[in-house]
Amino acid sequence: MTTTRRTILSLAGAAPLALAIGNPAGADPGYAKVPDGLKPGGELDKFVAELAVKDEFSGSLLLTHRGRRVLSRSYGMANKALGIPNGPDTIFALASVTKVLTALSVVQLVERGKLSLGAKLGPLLDGFAPEVGEAVTVHHLLTHTSGLGDFHMVPGFWETARTWSSAQQVMDGITQIIRGMPVTFPAGASHAYSNAGFHLLGAIVAKVSGLSYYDYVRRNVFRPAGMSSSDFYTKPQWLTDPRIAHPYTRPESGKQVDDIDSRYFIGTPAGEAFCTCADLDRFTQALLGGKLIDAPFLQLYASGKVPMPPPPGTPPLPGPPPVTLQCYGPIGTVASGQWTFGHGGGSPGISTNLEIFPDSRWTSVVLGNYDPPAALPIARMARQLITGQS
Template identity: 55%
Template sequence: MLARPSRRSVIGALGVASAGLALPATASADERPLPVPSGLLPGGRFDAYVAAKAAADEFSGSLLLTRDGRTVLSRSYGMADRQRAVPNGPDTLFALASVTKLFTALAVHRLAQQRKITYGARLGTYLDGFPSSVAENVTVHHLLTHTSGFGDVHMLPGYEDAEARWTTPEQTMKGLTDLIRHSEPGFEPGAGWGYSNSGYVLLGAIVEAVTGMSYYDYVREYVFAAAGMTRTRFLTRPQWEADRRIAHPYYPDEQGSWTDGVSEARYIVGDPAGDAFTTCADLDRFGRLLWRGKLLDPGWTPLMLSGKVPLPPAPSAPTGDGTGVPAQALFQCYGPVGALVSGQWTFSHGGGSTLGVSTSVEVFPETGWGVVVLSNHAGAVVPDIASLARKLITAGR
């Protein structure tokens, strides 16, 4: 079999508020009208597009479109477990890949508002064992904005052998942090932007250092439970293999047959950079509560969702029917990426791996839309699906 990138390799992230975003008033769903473009209604253009992709075996997973918390469209296609003939459904749990970073970012912001973490503090303030060139120059701000110079811990020499030896979450966090301690940043902190799984692992280690709790316990109590995300959790590989509620990821082998990615997952549990598990409904709830300012104290939500680092304009994301939408501006925020699309700000995050995980969440604060797409098939169709939803939402307002 040909060598592939690490299963943790990200597909990418897109979306979030501008440097001066003012969050809208939190009118209830009963107080404001819910105009819905016809293309987003059941049987409309979007629904037909996704159904066609599923019929061609290009999409397997679940999606949810909501407006002010009300379901506009909910669909599930394909199999969560092909061997046991378990179909995907609205309650299926999917591995999130890099969307998990949003939970880690929120954990950091909760601790910042409690004055336990400072954005400008140096890495050495919280974690020891790093060379002075790193400990005294990398800041929490750099880690949150992917400007630390660190790259992908999952691609470091020795990672694959080490992950096979870790049998507990505690060993995973310590092992990942130790690998990063012995790595070299690719550029001076603040001198560039480079997507960094390593940076978010270190943020998780900082959460542990300042709270005295494991990262997993802290996020479970102060992120998942606080947001009412009753189905969201970190799961071990044995749970992933055994529980019928959890989607197995699939990728095509060299002969084009679908191969179960869980069988090649050597790690025991996800980490602060990726692979918590959730449902469409839980992730939609998280996004909605976040932009409405319900998960942080007043003033802290705009801080998290405001642009920190301008990013080069990205080309429109092409879809099968040519509906890519160019972003007019992009900013790296504290967690997500801000995108100005057709005059409307959005925030979102995506992620995935070559072994069959592909995910996207996008929220439109000005118009109350939420779009969640969770797939257990490898491929580029999830960005296409999200792009079409974005096109119809921003055109229909």
């Protein structure tokens, strides 16, 4: 059947209630508290359908309340060449949402007494200049206050990165590149988003745990959370596994193209784990349920540390502007009296967002395989409806 604007919008209406609701009204006492705008056929559902009609969103959305599915939608194609559509089981590259996994791994090691938040970088990883190794701490790396920037921007990085053919080459190669990067400000003096800092956190996880970074996350995050589809898939796997969505970017020519060929062998602690929407919800439930870290360390992980300005170019929402703070990995927000935390991600052909509402127990997951900011308007509307912003 050909998908038209009318058929897509009908899918956002009353017909698919059995597919979109894990527990129909009456079966779950919490369902009565779900805002109408978040239910199937509601404001958010129709908004996402409209974006899909305009080919502005391709991907999957999952909203859960207290671990129960409220709205699940998928649009667009995971693999256009093979005609594979996106679905609830499609695996997406996360981009920087990966940072919440890396940061959690660090906090786990702190909880287990194997690492200190005040530990200096130099004794953990050798080869750094004194102004970095003797000044930058694990705390600075977790809060983007290290003064280190983005290794992707180092001249020649991409040409070198495409020659790597193993996970160890990726980890060692990037660490060596970061050793030669200058700092843009003294540690702790300011806040600037740092992919370099989060890569180093992954290297620290490996050094302290005795496992590769990738194996540590598999054993200590994915496995105990029940994230059975999640992994750090390699570029060859991305090219051949029909479950994994391809990233479609639109260069200046205006025609969307598959961007896998531009990627390097495997993702890093700063970005490119792969998950389904359901797996990120499982991560949330395991995190809030004490399966990954105990309550005091969850508080440590997800509480604000450094004030942040709103992202440049972000259109304002109605009402008072949200207060945004850097946590230990996640980004925290106070919106309409509710504390939320999570992270967004973006790169060519990838736009993602995870937001957790610990008090009201909502989880919003948007995973897309179009250019940023495709996921952001959906995540922002979900937050607006969850928090009751008018």
